[in-house]
Amino acid sequence: MIETFRRLPRGPAEVAADGVRVLGLLSIVVALIGWSPLDVAVLALGLLGLVIPRFLGTRPALDIAFGITVLVATWSGLLNLYEAIAFWDILVHFALNGLFAAVLYILAMRCDVIPDPGDGRASFRTVFTLITAFGLASGAVWELSEWVGHTIVDETIFVGYNDTIGDIAAGALGSLLAGLAGHYLTAESRFIPARPPASASI
Structure with missing residues (x-):
């Protein structure tokens, strides 16, 4: 996965995906100026999510969609959009849960x-x-983390x-739709398999 992460982007779509990651890094810089340490930590966690598709070599379309949704989700919390806009929380869970699955x-x-659909x-x-199962499980874990955050952190x-x-x-509905598009979303794009160890010469 390290080789995949280090590979230079090829084509405008991969450049755009890396551009989303740059926005995530800049978001932390902005948060350091006008937001609390907890907000900065949330954005840092979001940045971690942004780099995961780079390690996995996901296709650029999934990489970009996932990255933008993560940024929207994190900044929505900082800007109080979940409280200001009705059903915004539902829309974010729908999109992010499916893409994350x-x-x-x-x-x-x-x-x-698990097996690779491509082969x-x-x-x-x-x-x-x-x-769908991954989406349901991650949705439940997310709600549990919200409860822990409410009880212990804030x-x-x-x-x-x-x-x-x-x-x-x-999140379940978003995961169902992601499952329907599973073969497209999981198609291998830029993953570099690990090199087998070289055999010792005699």
Whole structure:
């Protein structure tokens, strides 16, 4: 994965994907000027999410969509858009949960935990089921992390039964749609496999 991360971008789409990562880095610089340390930490966590597709060598379309959605999600919290715009939270969960589920599938695929659809070892049903399952699981973990944040870190983090169920439902729907597009989203684009160790010469 290191070789994939270090590879120079090829074509405008890959340059654009790296441009989104630059925006993530600049976001931290901006937050250092006018926001709290907790806000800076949230953006730093978002930047970590932005670099994951680079390590995995995801196709640029998924890389860009995931990166922009992560930036929107993090800045929405800092700008209080979740409170200001009705259903904004639902829309973000719908988009981010689905895209994140696809990224999780690719991560498991790169680790040889699940089959690669590109070599014919994974059927549409397999990809659809696993991406949907990853989305449901990650949605539940996210809601749990919100509860932990509200209980331990900051009481202003909003949690509630209706909010939790709505977020999980939106994320589940996004994951279902990502599962339907699973073969496209998980298609190998720029991943460089690890080189096998050189055999010792006698």
